[in-house]
Amino acid sequence: MTKVSMTVNGRAVSAEAEGRTLLVNYLREGLGLTGTHVGCDTSQCGACVVHVDGQAVKSCTVFAQDVAGADVRTIEGMANADGSLSTLQQAFQDHHGLQCGYCTPGMVMSSAALLAENPKPTEAEVRYHLEGNICRCTGYHNIVKAVLAASGQDVTKIAAE
């Protein structure tokens, strides 16, 4: 075991990790940040997406020791400072962009990464960007709608499905 330190959601943290400890396990078991989910554990589903130095990554497919010292952001760090939902999170609620909620942390983190680099994406760009995030409830339609709404675009003409 090695003590691994990094910054998570703006806070300096450290916890013990083996070589094989995945970032997602470091976050969930080492730090108790269980908002990041393990869906498939094979880097297909995207439920475990977090940001490492501003880049979206699948935390089930990164070793904690490989990102020692990095600046990590998880779903727990997405709300506003006063605890209210961020614009993107609120849009997921307003547009029913979730049902069971299992994929939602990853959807929010991937969408936030998209909006950081492309503040007004087209519907096609949103769908392309979310290819690595799988949702078995919503059929994606309302997730895409939520991301478009969060980017400030008018979604009233997009029918609910």
Add this chain to the structure above:
Amino acid sequence: MHNFDFVKPSTIADAAQALSHEGAQALSGGQTLIPTMKQRLAAPATLVSLTAIPEMQGVCLGDGGLHIGAATPHAVVAREAKAHYPALAALAGGIGDPAVRNRGTIGGSLANNDPAACYPSAVLASGATVVTNTRKIAADDYFQGLFSTALHDGEIITSIVFPIPEKAAYVKFDQPASRFALTGVFVAKYAGGVRVAVTGASQDGVFRWKDAEAALSADFSPAAIKGLAMESGTMIHDLHGTQAYRANLVKVLTGRAVAAALA
């Protein structure tokens, strides 16, 4: 996954030293190796991360063309190669999904040489040079079949040098679940002739379609390959497609790649 010691050297020399020990394995972005280790298909005693070595990062023009550090993630290649070699940048931007592209690296892809990976086709079609810590390997000598390369144990790919073509395009027919190429074709036109490399189709991994190269070197148009037929005997056969289906895809995608290169 079996446990291992993790080391993260900051120089190529230190990485080579760490990899000289029994049971040591290089780790680049880990987007294939980590799932493989979870399946216990690989169980290294030591993992040597190559992602903290500054000289193995980045994209720049230099002698012989575009130099790409072997530990450069796909997303960076997609962004930074765009002005110099757009077909290569587009290929990098179509690998996996955005999160995978932020971790996976060109060197990792080439060292693994998955028969359905995208990068090997770009390297082979470009006649690129694979630069390691000890030598330079021509693309034509580098790829040696499924998951096999000319690399020796412990040898580290440090960069890849791509001669920049006059025209080029990569067209990939996605396997939608894995996002690997069910078949992908990279066509590159140089002053000295056209090179065509095919991934995802052959049981022997990436290969050059030399009949198409000859036809396209004489006439760089989709019509030039109309009379050709791809031999199906060495094609992959699986639940996603038969040998004949893949052989046909090679021809169709080659035509589309030529059309895209001309567009």
